[in-house]
Amino acid sequence: MVVVSKPAIEQFSSYLKNNKPTTLFTQIPLVDLSKPDSKHQIIKACEEFGFFKVINHGVPMESISVLESEATKFFSLPLCEKQKTGQTQPYGYGHKRIGTQGDVGWVEYLLLTTNQDPSLHSFQTLRVALNNYMKSVKKMACEILEMMADGLKIQPRNVLSKLLMDEESDSVFRVNHYPPCPNVQPLSGNGNGNGDVIGFGEHTDPQIISVLRSNNTSGLQISLREGSWISVPPDQTSFFINVGDSLQVMTNGRFKSVKHRVVTNSVKSRLSMIYFGGPPLSEKIAPLPSLMRGDQQSLYKEFTWFEYKKSAYNSRLADNRLIHFKKIAAS
Numbered sequence: 017m018v019v020v021s022k023p024a025i026e027q028f029s030s031y032l033k034n035n036k037p038t039t040l041f042t043q044i045p046l047v048d049l050s051k052p053d054s055k056h057q058i059i060k061a062c063e064e065f066g067f068f069k070v071i072n073h074g075v076p077m078e079s080i081s082v083l084e085s086e087a088t089k090f091f092s093l094p095l096c097e098k099q100k101t102g103q104t105q106p107y108g109y110g111h112k113r114i115g116t117q118g119d120v121g122w123v124e125y126l127l128l129t130t131n132q133d134p135s136l137h138s139f140q141t142l143r144v145a146l147n148n149y150m151k152s153v154k155k156m157a158c159e160i161l162e163m164m165a166d167g168l169k170i171q172p173r174n175v176l177s178k179l180l181m182d183e184e185s186d187s188v189f190r191v192n193h194y195p196p197c198p199n200v201q202p203l204s205g206n207g208n209g210n211g212d213v214i215g216f217g218e219h220t221d222p223q224i225i226s227v228l229r230s231n232n233t234s235g236l237q238i239s240l241r242e243g244s245w246i247s248v249p250p251d252q253t254s255f256f257i258n259v260g261d262s263l264q265v266m267t268n269g270r271f272k273s274v275k276h277r278v279v280t281n282s283v284k285s286r287l288s289m290i291y292f293g294g295p296p297l298s299e300k301i302a303p304l305p306s307l308m309r310g311d312q313q314s315l316y317k318e319f320t321w322f323e324y325k326k327s328a329y330n331s332r333l334a335d336n337r338l339i340h341f342k343k344i345a346a347s
């Protein structure tokens with residue numbers, strides 16, 4: 017006979033209380049980019065989750081592993097060396113503090129712009145690895161945005177991808193390193209209510225699309241529409257795609273930007289690399305005219321990416337940043 021101890025039963029019932037049943041069964045949508053029907057799967061995933069995993073992405077494994085090993089070397093340097101990345105806030109090396117509004121996490125990172133030459137003067141091999149990787153990832157992000165346009169039946173098919181291809185595209189790149197976190201008790205005010213320590217607090221990404229890849233350590237979680245959280249099983253050979261706030265607006269709310277966060281692991285470190293594809297600062301962020309049917313109205317006020325970014329960077333991570341840009345519904 018199997019005897020289940022009372023603490024185990026208590027733990028399971030508290031798990032069920034905090035995680036509505038869908039969390040036990042929900043699968044992350046998987047899109048095989050080499051399949052002819054991938055555009056339909058992408059649309060479905062963006063509507064239901066704002067998040068999906070891609071395989072057969074065409075990014076060479078060599079460029080992934082070279083960047084991972086260069087980044088690992090970088091994060092193992094003494095703090096004073098890492099601080100020599102030579103860029104100004106919010107770019108360059110950072111640790112614990114995320115943004116400027118008081119958010120903290122169990123994380124250190126490198127945040128870089130993609131359009132100017134990232135000034136990693138003393139880190140030439142890392143810089144070369146970053147440039148190679150970013151080139152392939154940007155290409156994949158553009159292909160996915162073109163499949164989205166096809167799936168949405170809008171033309172031209174580069175209506176979204178041209179924003180990332182633009183020389184003035186305001187895209188950013190980030191490498192996050194989450195060292196193992198031995199604390200069993202969450203840092204004060206820094207837990208998620210389930211006893212986990214937060215590496216990167218819940219938020220949506222403000223840009224159009226984010227392309228994330230990590231090593232084989234778990235930690236990433238996404239929030240489902242009804243508010244529960246699911247863990248994303250790590251897969252170091254695949255990429256994960258997030259719908260950002262700007263894409264939510266451009267599809268007039270048809271796609272939803274996904275709320276996500278990272279919890280730390282007590283034994284293994286997590287290394288993630290994220291490309292955030294953004295438009296030029298002067299670009300108007302508004303529903304794509306070819307998507308609007310009949311007398312359909314925009315759900316959002318008019319704004320440029322510069323205006324949205326400025327407002328976003330003055331907000332806390334968990335804030336609902338789009339709320340200030342929503343039109344007030346007429347009663």
Ligand SMILES: C=C1C[C@]23C[C@@]1(O)CC[C@H]2[C@@]12CC[C@H](O)[C@@](C)(C(=O)O1)[C@H]2[C@@H]3C(=O)O
Binds near residue numbers: 106115220222329332
């Ligand atoms: C707390 C913040 C960090 C952030 C700027 C913000 O004020 C709100 C948005 C945050 C975010 C999330 C996605 C990306 O990691 C990021 C670089 C971005 O564009 O928006 C970060 C910002 C940051 O770390 O500076």
Ligand SMILES: O=C(O)CCC(=O)C(=O)O
Binds near residue numbers: 236
């Ligand atoms: O590090 C991760 O896996 C995700 C981090 C993230 O969401 C971000 O940097 O915006």
Ligand SMILES: [Fe+2]
Binds near residue numbers: 219220221276
């Ligand atoms: Fe994010």
